[in-house]
Amino acid sequence: MTLTSIALQNLRQRKGKTAFLLLTFILITGISVALNSLSQGVKGELEKSLSQYGANVIISPKSEQFSLSYGGLSLPGVHFETKTLDYASVTKLENPNLILKGIAPKIIGSASGKDNPYLIVGVDFSNELKMKPWWHIDGHLPKGGEVIIGSDLAVSNQLGIGQTLELNHRNYKIAGIMEKTGGSEDIGVFTNFTTAQLITGINSWSMIEVSAAEPSQAVAILREILPEAKVAEISQLVEGREKSIEGFSRFSLALSLLLALIGGLIVFLTTTSMIHDRTSEIGIMKALGFRRRHILAIFMREIFLISLLGGSLGYLLGSLAALLLAPITYQASLKFQIHPLIALTAITTSVIIGVVSTFLSAQRGVNLEPIKALAAL
Template identity: 30%
Template sequence: MKIPLSYIARNLWMRRLTTGLTAAGLALVVFVFATVLMLDEGLRSTLVTTGEYDNVVVIRRAADTEIQSGIERAQANIVATHPAIARGPDGQAMLSKETVVLISLNKRDTDKPSNVIIRGVDLRGLQLRPQVKLTSGRMFRPGASEIIAGASIARRFAGAGIGEKLRFGQREWTVVGLFDAGNSGFDSEVWGDADQLLQAFRRNAWSAIVLRLASTDSFERFKKDIETDPRLTLDAKREQVFYADQSKALSTFINILGMTLSVIFSIGAMIGATITMYASVANRVGEIGTLRALGFRRRSILAAFLTEAMLLSLVGGVAGLALASLMQFMSFSTANFQTFSELAFGFKLSAAVVLKTLVFALIMGFIGGFLPAVRAARLRIVEALRAA
């Protein structure tokens, strides 16, 4: 015979105070665990959505970021003539030769400096990123010292609002528009005319080339042609893969720090669950003896107490997950370890995060309740009834 689940749940309800305190401890651990997963999911989502699958980024060989890269004009012209590149309605290649520079700007609230990416693009650059849309103001004019700022940059940095001015590259630049990049990494950038930024920073090489392929299936051939051409020392990557790689170092750091805290806290939570379940066994010795006398086997007693512990952990898990879900309304910014620029992203709750979090909570309950459950199952009928 199996002990009914309703009987197990009623036992938890009868001990509401200890159940609540133990569940609260478990909820705290689950909250930490879930927020770490949500932070990592938000980071990866931000950087992956920065790129388009059909877009390709060409950078200097062995360069990990656009800031480290340099593409000479002659090399850029060779890449631009490749037949795999898509053509626009005007017959021109869907390609943007871009300059990427790191500058320091002061934050509005603290007046402390932080690194920001300045990206020089041509008019094709906006067409290649359909997720980037102007929300106010207008597009910068080619040949002018005008820039547009990401929504995140405009909120956080002094001088980045519409009509304000920023000084860098020995020039004063006017912010003429704001854009929203759909919570992608471009929200943390400032865009301007590529040729003007080349002149301002006295550069004679592009940082990267972004292009769209006429056919998705032609990527491998395009990549091989570019990387084996003796005139070029360049690498080609799909844009989504390129930006996803930017998250690896920061994601690793977040995971190590978060998992370390989760393990430390979970040990305390499991000890608390174990103490609670041991107390439950001690207070219900007579009840356990009665159940055994009625014909319930040891494994039924073991299963009942394990289920009780896991049900307790599930309550704490759901509470912790509900608390963590509120973090979705918060934004977070930190330095990208690859580019050393500030990157804004948010917490993201996905189905995978929910599943991992609940499994983590159930594992804590199982470990915390195993020894008390074994203790309950090993009680002898006569001794248990006599103790009652």
């Protein structure tokens, strides 16, 4: 009979305490993995979203006061003095030091309607749809004198494709309706540059979205060649969300360390109690010729098997819990995937906690003299 088989037999004989220790490892590992997988997963999804977002730099006119909003960026209103981005600004972007994958200028203004003002956005749809692959339009792209409206605007005004929308006392045919995006697009009116100029009377760019290979480097260059403009990275617009995720990551790490300490204390107290109850068993093994290292090896094998199984099950349950928590905490959807580093760290930590705690608590028991140990019978 090997030491491992003896350890397995001991675990089967002590089902209650074995189950308690196993549950302890599962809970500690599961909670830690759930929190860290959630923070890493949401952070990964945010980075993925930013990488998929065509534009990563925004250029807008400098102004002291703003009154409109589009895409999370404040834009100048008509009542305030602002610097303008003339049409030649786009040609300045043809700089050998800039590696640009796309340029999407916009004309953004307002127009009066029957009851409320409307946000007017003039774009080059060929470039815009490359920048924003999540834009889906029901209908066709607008021609001269035609517009596309956001989904919320269509619902609130009970408008459909083929009908007309009054803008500044002129009617424009609705060529399409943009599917809901959850952003400013849902309440906007989109058209080509010529029609946007006619509606708003604006003869300069209101904003230029740029897709750059190196956003940070591009921002520095763009600020030099366009001193009249405000240049910002898209990543700066989601800085608040990133800080929230980073804060949650630090909280998850701190809580994981606290759980590890608590788990180690629970395992230490439980194994100390188990070894104390097995004093007579230790005496019998010593009387049969088992050496100190043999007895210690049996205890180590027992806790190793429990902690390895508990860590593995805890990792799987924690990963599943992260999938359920993501939509609730960050309105994000995660896919189940194995994170080798998190899995290795979780299982290894579980085993280390178990082995170290048991080693410390087993010292007194394995050092007992056979006569003293047998006296417990």
